[in-house]
Amino acid sequence: MPLSAYLSLAAVLFSIGLFGVITRRNTVGILLGVELMLNAVNINFVAFSRFHGTALGMIFTLFAICITVAEIALGLALVILLFRMRRTSTADHIDWLKG
Amino acid sequence: MNGEVLAFWVLAVGLVGSALNVVLSKNLFHSVLWLAAALVGTAGIFIALDAEFLGAVQVLLYAGGVITVVVFAIVVTERLVGERLSQTSRRILGGAVVAAGVLAMVLNVIRRAGIDMPRPEMTADITKWMGISLLTQFLLPFELLGVLLLAGLLAATYFARPEE
Numbered sequence: 428m429p430l431s432a433y434l435s436l437a438a439v440l441f442s443i444g445l446f447g448v449i450t451r452r453n454t455v456g457i458l459l460g461v462e463l464m465l466n467a468v469n470i471n472f473v474a475f476s477r478f479h480g481t482a483l484g485m486i487f488t489l490f491a492i493c494i495t496v497a498e499i500a501l502g503l504a505l506v507i508l509l510f511r512m513r514r515t516s517t518a519d520h521i522d523w524l525k526g
Numbered sequence: 527m528n529g530e531v532l533a534f535w536v537l538a539v540g541l542v543g544s545a546l547n548v549v550l551s552k553n554l555f556h557s558v559l560w561l562a563a564a565l566v567g568t569a570g571i572f573i574a575l576d577a578e579f580l581g582a583v584q585v586l587l588y589a590g591g592v593i594t595v596v597v598f599a600i601v602v603t604e605r606l607v608g609e610r611l612s613q614t615s616r617r618i619l620g621g622a623v624v625a626a627g628v629l630a631m632v633l634n635v636i637r638r639a640g641i642d643m644p645r646p647e648m649t650a651d652i653t654k655w656m657g658i659s660l661l662t663q664f665l666l667p668f669e670l671l672g673v674l675l676l677a678g679l680l681a682a683t684y685f686a687r688p689e690e
Contacts, residue, residue: 428534429642433575438536439602440545440564440628447549449621455600456554459561462592463545466568473578477575480646482655485577489656492580492587497590497678503599504685508605511689514678 433474440467454506454516458499490519533574545624548616554600563594579653 442462447460469488476484510516544567548561569584615621660668 428531430604431636431639431642431646432534433571434540434636436541436571438629438632438636439542441632443542443545443549445628446620446621446625449617450549450618451625452616453554453639455596455603457546457559459557459588459596461590462561463548463564466565466588470568470589473572473575473577473580474535478643478645480649480654482577482659485652486656486659488577488580489660490667492583493675495626495658496587497593497598497675500682501685503595504613504682508685511608516603 430474430478434471437467439469439471440464451521452517454518454521455503455516458502460505461502462495462499464505465491482519530574533570537567537574539571541571554604555597558596558600560592562589563597565589565593573683576648576652 444460444463444467447463448457451457451460469491472484472488472491476482476488506516509521513520515521541564541614544560544563548557549562551557565588566585567579572578572581572584651675
């Protein structure tokens with residue numbers, strides 16, 4: 428398959444993730460959309476790396492995967508903390524900073 | 527039609543289908559399971575691109591670790607209030623317009639970039655090369671990543687500590 432096929436697949440996945448981030452009300456649902464978007468970017472990195480003939484992009488992907496894991500663990504810890512304080516996991520209900 | 531083309535299309539259809547289910551499913555728990563399917567499909571794409579090691583990392587870290595943590599968070603935050611696992615969406619039209627706009631823009635850039643070079647032959651063992659360069663050329667970022675993971679772990683444990 429040509430490089431553009433992989434890039435197009437990643438673009439479709441990114442858009443689906445973006446749609447999820449915009450439309451979901453549940454904080455966990457929003458995090459799932461963010462995961463899809465990060466995943467699409469990783470596909471781009473690996474595809475460019477393979478077609479360029481070096482493995483540098485794959486090293487970057489390895490780092491990106493590890494940082495994403497840290498991010499999702501912290502995000503879910505925040506969700507649990509907010510749930511304890513507010514008894515909700517809906518993003519619209521977390522409006523303490525509203526003036 | 528050779529094996530790579532067939533594998534790409536099967537994986538692409540599976541990936542897009544499960545990704546759509548992630549964002550459209552009414553049941554949050556089903557969303558997470560579809561996300562696991564999408565992440566395993568991505569591991570398949572990595573293997574199709576000769577990055578077997580990354581495929582294994584993807585399955586172990588994401589499909590194994592992240593999905594477990596997400597399911598755990600759902601169990602903690604949803605069952606305590608006795609609410610159902612269903613979730614609603616809002617601004618579906620606006621979200622679809624924005625996502626379609628971004629998709630059209632990126633696809634247009636990809637189409638006009640003229641980047642369809644032939645796929646080079648594999649010259650070396652990528653896994654071996656990654657292992658060597660992680661401990662030589664990229665040693666400092668690699669160690670910093672370890673510090674970051676430790677800090678993230680401590681912070682997550684602190685946030686989610688039991689109430690006094």
